[in-house]
Amino acid sequence: MTIKVAVQGALGQMGREVMRAVTAAPDLELAGACDARAEKSAKFSPAENAPPVPLNDNLARLLADTRPDVLVDFSLAAAVPQTVEIAARAGVSLVIGTTGLSAQTLARVNDLTREYHIGAVIAPNFALGAVVMMELSRIAARYFDWAEIIELHHEYKADAPSGTAIATARTMAASRDKPFRSLDSDAGHPSRGQKFDGVTVHSVRMPGLVANQEVILGAPGQTLSIKHDTTSRECFMPGVLLAIREIAGRPGEFIFGLEKLLDF
């Protein structure tokens, strides 16, 4: 059975990559694309030799016209609350990669899955290597009392710190039976980053980067570094396609984190 997919944030860096990947997948059909920058009712060719699909700035209209099974969202955190309401009312399942979402938005998506019997996957990072890096950090956190994260991204990134860094810190802290240690002198010191569940996170933004993260764990006499680097947005596509295929058949389920769909 072919899964029909629409993309929100279609004209962005990730949206374009998702449209290429969906178009190239034999079991998926790109039904339509939405972006705030789109001209009304335009058509858009997602890849060379690919048939044009409807492109609209009105998500409700696009979903009503194209009736996809799954909406993939890589847009802006501020846009997601409205997007998920529209998708849920249209009975369309969600794969969301947009980061910077509030706890209220996550809770609302959880409610919508049960209210409208749709599925939803939200993952701060769809790169399989990043998910492994987070899992290794979770394991290592049990054996080291000190931990800091340095995340490095391209200069156009809207949010800081990254969704991956926040999720990594929270996962690491949850795997321990006592808090991480840090210096008392960190408090209020602008050069010492921002703490999430006791893990200090530092953000770097500059051209030349896509997305990178290093987790450094410390103990007397040793450190352990766990590092993931991306060189192109292609790395996110296997995870996005996996999430689309899984969630199309799991109505009513809310899944946070790609690791829940992998065999860890």
Ligand SMILES: NC(=O)c1ccc[n+]([C@@H]2O[C@H](COP(=O)([O-])OP(=O)(O)OC[C@H]3O[C@@H](n4cnc5c(N)ncnc54)[C@H](O)[C@@H]3O)[C@@H](O)[C@H]2O)c1
């Ligand atoms: N989960 C992951 O693996 C992963 C990977 C890369 C990026 N991201 C996240 O995905 C998001 C997008 O990243 P990007 O680099 O493609 O950004 P981008 O700025 O290149 O693209 C975002 C697109 O969303 C559109 N947009 C903004 N507001 C909108 C609205 N209200 N309705 C419709 N479209 C709207 C913009 O016009 C733009 O085309 C960011 O939050 C980023 O952090 C997540």
Ligand SMILES: O=C(O)C1=N[C@H](C(=O)O)CCC1
């Ligand atoms: O390019 C981005 O923006 C990315 N954002 C995600 C995050 O905030 O963790 C994942 C990596 C790429």
